[in-house]
Amino acid sequence: MTDALTPVLRALDARRAPLTMFLRDDDAGWETPRLMALIDVTQAAGAAIDLAVIPQATGEALAETLCARIDAAPGSIGVHQHGFAHLNHETLGRRCEFGSARSVSMQRHDLRQGRTRLRTMFGHRLDDFFTPPWNRCSAATPAVLAELGFTLLSRDRTAAPQNVLPELNVTLDWCKHSRDDGRDLGPVWQTLAEAVQQHADGDAPLGLMLHHGPMTAADLDGLRGLLRTLQDHGGVRWQAMRDLVPQRSVAGVH
Ligand SMILES: [Zn+2]
Structure with missing residues (x-):
């Protein structure tokens, strides 16, 4: 593990200060046993994880x-809204739940319903953040989110810029680079090393996106090894998204 991670550690060694990173796991509500296995890994490593929770897929038992896990270890798990039902409404082009096929009023309805449902289940534990399914939404969506009281949008670093809400985006997609059911994680480590190398001191925190659903036991072993190695190295500070909300004035929102 340490040998495979040498390029990552070298990239960290080249930095003047520790690198701030966060973990965002999408699709809570699906594949609950795998979600719990992932949380076991991050909690054992002392790394905070933020869960993007699908309102319509989440029932009382999971909530x-x-x-209980959040209350037992405050700060170790964040929860925020991930779409509404995680449905694709587009008939053409890329999949999207909050895209151009949905009017502003339909988007508002879905967002509000989802928010109410998650608030009922998670109460004060719910962060006012929104991760759209497939990391994309229409240009109109941020204003609707702001109107409903959301304070942060999270997509990926290639998302089209918007000026309505602060944004905290993921940089790396674990599952995109994991090969052979998690038995070959070389491309994950390579991509991580490159991201660390390219990350300037003043840049936004580096976000690692996970999907517990397709992550195998081998993926979890790899993540466990990464977290342990980075902890021993000391070059990364894992933080919760709620501690990383960009502080900037937001135009047009009161
Ligand atoms: Zn998703």
């Missing part, structure tokens, strides 16, 4: 389990 109660997550609330």
